[in-house]
Amino acid sequence: MSALWTAKDAAAATGGRAQGDWSVTGVSIDTRTIQPGDLFVALSAARDGHDFVAQALEKGAAAALVSRIPEGCAPDASLLVVDDVLTGLEALGRAGRARMGGKVVAITGSVGKTSTKEMARIALAGQGVIHAAEASYNNHWGVPLTLARMPADADFAIIEIGMSNPGEIAPLSRLARPHVALITTVGAAHLEAFGAIEGIAREKGAIFEGLEPIGTAILPEDLPVTQILRDCADAAGAVVIGFGKDGMARPLRIEPQNGALACRARITGESVGFTLATTGQHFVMNAVGVLAALSAAGADLTKAAAAIGDWQPPKGRGAVEALGGIRLIDDAFNANPTSMAAGLATLAGLPGRRVAILGDMLELGADELAMHRALATDPAMDGIALVHSAGPRMRHLHDALPEEKRGAWRETAAELAADAAALVRPGDVVLVKGSKSSRISAVVDALRAHLAQEEKKE
Structure with missing residues (x-):
């Protein structure tokens, strides 16, 4: 594999100081997925990336982008030292775009x-x-x-x-x-x-x-x-x-x-x-x-x-799959009123008993409760038999639904996931959707586990 960056080119791009004569074939910010030949970028977020430089080099990183010499590194370690790591990464990206x-x-x-x-x-x-x-x-x-x-x-x-x-x-x-x-x-x-x-x-x-x-x-x-x-x-x-x-x-x-x-x-x-x-x-x-x-x-x-x-929808973003006697639309990665309406429309267009399992939509501001209630009048709801939901915001949708459409409501997605076996029945087509932070994906995991067990019994 040809070099993505040489020490000389990376130093020129960032204005940093290259230690050693190295070249890299990739760029990584995560030691869990780093590949041999990568440049490890020691960003600071929840943890300081400098704490992982030695580990990255041990796992085969060809060099590391740092703002100081990290502890545990050999004196001759292959490094690119810059004033600030994020600024250095931006400069490297700018140079990558320019060439x-x-x-x-x-x-x-x-x-x-x-x-x-x-x-x-x-x-x-x-x-x-x-x-x-x-x-x-x-x-x-x-x-x-x-x-x-x-x-x-x-x-x-x-x-x-x-x-x-x-x-x-x-x-x-x-x-x-x-x-x-x-x-x-x-x-x-x-x-x-x-x-x-x-x-x-x-x-x-x-x-x-x-x-x-x-x-x-x-x-x-x-x-x-x-x-x-x-x-x-x-x-x-x-x-x-x-x-x-x-x-x-x-x-x-x-x-x-x-x-x-x-x-x-x-x-x-x-x-x-x-x-x-x-x-x-x-x-x-x-x-x-x-x-x-x-x-x-x-x-x-x-x-x-x-x-x-x-192309196929990515995992958690609306793919329809056959799963142990039901069809599952796993759309649990994110949600807002626009994407929720699209998900409900997809569900309403499929044959079978249609069941929606919904988690809170987050970061919607002062009108968030009204936006949850308004889902009850979405045109697609006419074709949906049952709505299960989790979260304090979704309680407002639950209360606004006609009684015959009200499924289970629980305070948290984990509580709803514990009842997964009772939420669906064979032949159902099921949409699971909510904001990622609502953790409604726990219901997807619970459904998968439950239906896998049922298949083993058969």
């Missing part, structure tokens, strides 16, 4: 960032060297880490950019310098920090501030805050492509087919067909946005539409 001659696509949105990033990565298969963020690496260390890991010969890079507070997206976008920036949607996520949906829209629109000259902004057309996004794109001097029911990029046909969706879309004047391995129709609009973004970045649209069929 890359391919096209960069940045993705943000209140819902669907990671699944959309994965769609884009898979859709680009066969179109050169593709680099994409791992997992949900989209914050102040995730973006520079992704850029620092980027091969110099990458043809396309897909960068995910997230936020939880005002002022976070623009600096990350300026670091990534995308040629194309895609906003999946704007919804009431992290509303507690912004006060109103308009504030979230302006923060999401800040992704356009980092666009390269004459860059392209891909934005959703059908939102109450679309004009705010357009204003942000116009201020950045971007070429604007809207996607939605009446956008320049829009779905033309969506047909359910054996647990998948056969689709046709018009992407800026060109008609293409594609298949998505999901029953969740909300993913179709994400796919339309992805195809528009990749086409704007210079990818072959026909090849991308064909390859996107290999």
Whole structure:
């Protein structure tokens, strides 16, 4: 494997002092997953990364990025010493972006960032060297880490950019310098920090501030805050492509087919067909946005539409699976009113007795209880037989539901998980969804364990 960074190049990029003559083939911030040849970055979070440098080197790290000589290291240890580790990582990421001659696509949105990033990565298969963020690496260390890991010969890079507070997206976008920036949607996520949906829209629109000259902004057309996004794109001097029911990029046909969706879309004047391995129709609009973004970045649209069929929803983000006599939609990674409505719509569109198991939606601000109650009047609820729930916020949904739809409610997800065997019956189709911090995934684990035991008995 060729070197990603040499000691000389890394020192020049960061302004640091290289100790030893080394080269690295990867960059890591976690000794649990570090690979031989990696540069270990000693970030400080809950623990000081300097405490793990010796361990990283013992496990095969070729060098470590540090702000001081750590205890337990040999005097001649391979190190890159900088004034501040995070600043050093940002500088390394900036240099990684500067030397890359391919096209960069940045993705943000209140819902669907990671699944959309994965769609884009898979859709680009066969179109050169593709680099994409791992997992949900989209914050102040995730973006520079992704850029620092980027091969110099990458043809396309897909960068995910997230936020939880005002002022976070623009600096990350300026670091990534995308040629194309895609906003999946704007919804009431992290509303507690912004006060109103308009504030979230302006923060999401800040992704356009980092666009390269004459860059392209891909934005959703059908939102109450679309004009705010357009204003942000116009201020950045971007070429604007809207996607939605009446956008320049829009779905033309969506047909359910054996647990998948056969689709046709018009992407800026060109008609293409594609298949998505999901029953969740909300993913179709994400796919339309992805195809528009990749086409704007210079990818072959026909090849991308064909390859996107290999994408599947990531674990915990809406995949439908057969599990011991039921069909499970594990969407327990995150939730806000927008994604909850999409999840309920997916559930309502599947055959069988439909059961929703819901955990609290968090960080919604002063109107959070009203938002939970409002789920009772979501149109999809007409097709759902029973709603089990956990958490103090979901109690307000429980009380607002018609009596015949009220399942079990428990104060915590752990208490609901303890009753997993009584929540479903054979033939059910079951959605489990809530914010990650609600820990509603405990119910998924309990259902898996219970149904596995039942299968053994048979």
